[in-house]
Amino acid sequence: MSETSGTTHRILSVLRLLAETAGTLSVKDVSQSLALPMSTSHRMLDMLMEAGFVEKDTARRRYGIGMEYFRIANLVAQNPVVAATLQPALDELTRRTGESSVLSIYLPADRAMTFVAKSDSPDSLRFEIPLFGQTSLVWGATGLAILAFLPKAAQDAVFEQAAPSPVSGKVLSRKEFDARIAKVARDGIAVSESEKLSDSVGIAAPLRGGPDRVIGSVGLTIPRYRYDRTKAALYAELLGRAATGIAGRGTLLRAAP
Known part of the structure; x- marks a missing residue:
């Protein structure tokens, strides 16, 4: 698997995990669920947050579905x-x-x-x-x-x-x-x-x-x-x-x- 395809696969795995989780996730949750290093999980979440697919609760250090993810999901559903x-x-x-x-x-x-x-x-x-x-x-x-x-x-x-x-x-x-x-x-x-x-x-x-x-x-x-x-x-x-x-x-x- 190339570096690019590996990154894509991990990003999609994080998106799937967010969609299937009731509530929010910590970096540790993502790391343990997807068997990824903590540093990689943090980087994936930051990339998704920059694109609007993830929002961060800074006080609790937890991540949830962002408005762009929500918007696209609703477009697909309709x-x-x-x-x-x-x-x-x-x-x-x-x-x-x-x-x-x-x-x-x-x-x-x-x-x-x-x-x-x-x-x-x-x-x-x-x-x-x-x-x-x-x-x-x-x-x-x-x-x-x-x-x-x-x-x-x-x-x-x-x-x-x-x-x-x-x-x-x-x-x-x-x-x-x-x-x-x-x-x-x-x-x-x-x-x-x-x-x-x-x-x-x-x-x-x-x-x-x-x-x-x-x-x-x-x-x-x-x-x-x-x-x-x-x-x-x-x-x-x-x-x-x-x-x-x-x-x-x-x-x-x-x-x-």
Whole structure:
């Protein structure tokens, strides 16, 4: 990695850490979270502060999100692609199924995914899905729908950093890991039960950016007591249509890494 690309990677890591932290950070917090020297962490924060992406509480020696970072984040959130393409597709999926739908995007640098849009079920008994946090590809249908269509080298990297299920604590053997992704690749759809959320069923289809490129997934999250297995084929068909429609119209997604 060149010095320039290394600096860029560290700057982006600091920005991500700030976005995912509730509150402010000290130089020590950044250093420990990102395994960076204190001097490097201080320099990264100073660079971001000069650009307006970070603000400093001088009295407490802590750093938080700056107004320029906040401005750009809001511009992205209001991007017309989300308003005109992504959200209506999810709203229609939820209208047809009565269940919460989500759109996830693959984060190749971290071998992870993030939820970027959702449409909540009208039923009061539903799962609340937080947006924009990093989530593992190993557990849950939305992650599996991405993982199964990644190159083998990427799948290997995901397995090496795989954590136990957040619900059951189960750890997958390599044989189990391979069998899971082989089934999804064969079926073209991923189904999971209580892997990422207790008492839930997840169903997801891959979101493709081309014939050999997966960029995310579209999924449904359903309370297990409400899941009707006789509708599995209908759910799969609707998810496939939604994924195709989003990929076909979403210029933002076609540009995703």
